[in-house]
Amino acid sequence: DVKVTQSSRYLVKRTGEKVFLECVQDMDHENMFWYRQDPGLGLRLIYFSYDVKMKEKGDIPEGYSVSREKKERFSLILESASTNQTSMYLCASSPVVGLGEKLFFGSGTQLSVL
């Protein structure tokens, strides 16, 4: 079975802390994505990456950065966590070619910033 693994299911951090959310996929996919999910807002794209060391801003990149040093790993970084970043974070991956390719999602990380 294909797999997208997020390192933590639940995470509690304090305001101002630097937070790393890790995501690993085992499908050799080129594309990887970070979304945040909030009730009533659906999923909003934070950042995505088409290849190693490449990144593109999504719709809500403010307060976040990403790192993709290896093809299989895509990290989301909160440089200084704030309470409004409390959310469910979902990582996803997809193949590079093919129109309308589906995304494969991880199970999510519920981050609480206190």
Add this chain to the structure above:
Amino acid sequence: AQSVTQLGSHVSVSEGALVLLRCNYSSSVPPYLFWYVQYPNQGLQLLLKYTTGATLVKGINGFEAEFKKSETSFHLTKPSAHMSDAAEYFCAVSDQNGNKLVFGAGTILRVKS
């Protein structure tokens, strides 16, 4: 820019009844359209997708959706609801590359026994 509107944040149906979840999209180019489902404490899974060709698309678990360009809609239906269908459903639209999805706000489906 593309956008998706899902009508109804919560839908409740009785077991065995028709399921209808509404989705309207906005896109300046021919869209690719998706329905994803999220069961409690899980990530999203693809139910079905429309790219080109037949406008009636069949997906997993008995769900189907019809692309209606004139109405800019892609509503999801299932003839007979099952308790296991209780979940949150997301409609999404992509650009021509199909690599970036814009999601709707989601609809939580409740199935009553």
